[in-house]
Amino acid sequence: MKKFRDLAFLVVIAGLAAYQGRQLRIYAASGQASVAPTTQNAGPTHGGDAATSHPELAAAGGALFQQNCAFCHGPQARGAEGPSLITSDVVLGDDHGEHLVVFLKTGRPEKGMPSFAGLPDNQIKDIAEFLHLQVEDVANRGAYHVLNILVGDPAKGQAYVAAKCMSCHTAGAFAHIASKFRSPDQLQRGWIWPIRPADNSLAITATVKTADGATVHGRVTQVSDFRITMVDAGGQTHVIERGAGVDVQMNDPLAPHQAMVMTLTNEDMHNVTAYLETLK
Secondary structure (H helix, E strand, O other), X not given: OOOOOHHHHHHHHHHHHHHHHHOOOOOOOOOOOOOOOOOOOOOOOOOOOOOOOOHHHHHHHHHHHHHHOHHHHOOOOOOOOOOOOOOOHHHHOOOOOOOHHHHHHHOEHHHOEOOOOOOOHHHXXXXXXXXXXXXXXXXXXXXOOOOOOOOOOHHHHHHHXXXXXXXXXXXXXXXXXHHHOOOHHHHHHHHHOOXXXXXXXXXOEEEEEOOOOOEEXXXXXXXXXXXXXXXXXXXXXXXXXXXXXXXXXXXXXXXXHHHHHOOOOHHHHXXXXXXXXXXX
């Protein structure tokens, strides 16, 4: 898999943070609805170099993507109603559709993503080529290899963590964190933009006061300008129309990370990664 150049990667992640703030629909309270694994240390399963996209297949895949995917992920896979696919681990870990065929035929219906079991394998592989071409356009995916990102100062990284992170995290939160990731670049991506775990421990929640004075608290599954859908502690689903007299207070445990991304400097990013890599 081709790796992102650090600065280009940070720009893309910052774009995701900005997009998150504007998003009208949350596909799943357990995590992002991107084409991505559900664990932080999941990643590409192959060990070779990713192949460059095939332009002729990408052209065919582009037409299929517009018909089947663009309404959610945008015409260039950079996000629309749904998230961008440019930084998806499944896309980045795929060469010519070997992972995407299986993923798309299964789908993630529990997170609002349908199965595309009706699409032939060759068409899904064409879509994969289109997606790889978009990644190349954004992050120079076929021309740059990250050889070593551990160029920061661990001591300065430790100081940054102490000053910026410990108001939310406990003292042992970072113990053995480096051993949970396959490589330093995955570690870096993991702490900058963590994936919500499947146990809903970092789910977005909301407290809603309805027009008749009732209060409902629960895990958010969908939200828009018109309604909010939540699942309460008892497992009951509540669909509440938003309007006059309805007050919605939302809490996103990952909001501090989204704010941090917008101000994180390249130096601090390298320093923190160098420090966390020492915590085996």
